Amino acid sequence: MILFALGTIGLLVRRDLIFILMSIEVMLNAAGLAFVAAGARWGQPDGQVMFIFILATAAAEVSIGLALVLRLHRQYKSLDVDAASEMRG
């Protein structure tokens, strides 16, 4: 829970794309940790199975995220998320 909150805060306050991506990883791992802990608490194997899933998802997410970061960097010559605000209404 604390780990998740830390991740969220990191996501909200940082402007650097790499840090935002890392915060998302932290949040994902927090969820995974919660699954494992819950599995251990009630003696169920499902928690660990879910964690394997989360690992796979995280790997996929990182690859897409990094690709996007690369594109954004090429486009704006910076890693600042607030630079990419063309969609303002």
Add this chain to the structure above:
Amino acid sequence: MLKLLWLMPAIPFLSSLMLIIFGPRLAKRSVAVLGVSSIVLSALVSAVVTATFLSFPPPGNAFTQTLWTWMDVAGFRLHIGFYLDAISVLMTLVVTFVASLIHWYSAEFMSEDEGYSRFFAYMNLFVASMLTLLLADNLVLLYLGWEGVGLCSYLLIGFWYLVPANGAAGRKAFIVTRTGDTAMIVGLALLATQLGTLNIQELMLKASAQWPVGSPYALAAALLLLGGAVGKSAQLSLQTWLPDAMAGPTPVSALLHAATMVTAGVYLIARTHALFALAPLARHAVATVGIATLILAGFSAITQWDLKKVLAYSTISQIGYMFVALGVGAWSAAIFHFMTHAFFKALLFLGAGVVIDAMDDEHNIFKMGGLRKELPVAFWTFLIGGCSLAGLPLVTAGFYSKGLIIRAARASQDGSPALWLLAILGVLLTALYTFRMIFVVFFGRAKIPVGKRPGYRMTIPLVVLAALSVVGGFVNTPAALGDIHVFTDFLNRALPNWIERPAGSITEMGSEGLVTLAFLTGLGIAYLVYIRNPRYADALAEFSISKALHQFWFADWGMDWLYDRIFVRPILWFAHFDRADFIDSVYGGVARLSELTYFALRSTENGKVRWYAAGIAFGAVALVSMVLFL
């Protein structure tokens, strides 16, 4: 073979649908083939049906074809069904043949127009609606055709919609005829509630059985139907749309005047003649409207300078003759005049189209002149059509049909000497304005060089119609001139004959003699004023009273002016005055509210990813806490 009946309206309707969907992508040639051949096919079907009807008359001289049930509500049942008897056989035959000649002519006349496929789509729909109207076995289906005809007239009168005046003319035609249609639909409602059916034949039987002669219900229903007929047929009080309808292309005017639309009113009254037989007062109203229109429109026609408007007023006046015939109970005489009128009026309009085309779109007859040698085919056919319209004795169709009506105006039980004399005055007026038009356009010296000459596709319909305008009358001649009555005998299968006035009738010869005299007088005046001594016309224009009369007649007896003051301006004023009433402010408020909400919501869309993420996070927290704590 009578089973083919349904094809008659179905073929033009289908081709109109195809032209609307695929028309813009088709080559002009295929559009013309599709548009013209559908009407020609319809005419062939009509010919086959007529031949079958004549050689093997169906039982009771009527044939009903029910296609399917249209509606069935609480015992009130309507079919999509067609009814064929002597009247509808004759009317459909004339309509399809004249319409196919007009379509053939338009294939060349409209060949340089942008909206070629649109034109044929509307024209085909026009004919399909008219055929539905003529063949309908119940009044609701008839009303569907009636409105279809109204819609197509609106579309075709405003065909060249880039000129605002044309659009206004189309709207005027639509709104004015709608006034009559409203009366008609009220009449239908009255008949449906009182007699419980709208099938025409059942209705007529029930009306004759339930209502005595002179019953107020019969009178009200007949007058309301008359209102519809007056609107469609451009009779007095609702005739103002027809002269303006000349804004459309010339073939449209020909179709509108000869075959479709304006004769619908005549047909309606002939179709419901049993109802009118129950209401003598309504019959008098029909005759009065007819005779008044006949005379007033005749005077207006004398003063017009626009070639097409002369013809328009002449149509109003000729339909007046048909109404007189209907009013005195000479039903078959009205249909006879409808037929001959369809021939010569289509001919005159198509001829006028040739002339106007050759004069580079000049409508003013006083700027034309001397076209006799330049356009020989147009001249001779126009002359034959004009003679038929004016009723040149012995050789033209118009003489026989008009003679029959005029005789009926005197000899019928409902006729009177006054009606008869006014109808003869109408002949004089007709001859006067017809020959004025012919003398001014085709005689004298040439003023504008002739531009375009008509090709064979335009001249063949003219020649065919000219032939019909001559021989069309020989199917029914008075006793002294051959005594043929094939036509009346045929129509008497569906329509009763008029009741002879017991005594004091004038002889047939006397009536025809007076008609001839009136014709010659009109011709003589026109010759004197427009060929022999053009100074007379100028001298006449000097007097202030004749000048004022000319103005007055030219403006259609001030009808347009009057309607503008009574209806158009107050309504426009009220609309202007009522622009900001409170109902509007409700709808305005809704618009304003959504605009404000938009401004409020727009500020949240700032394009910053972190704001969105925060929104999602707080939203999730709020939702979870709602689930947990509430």
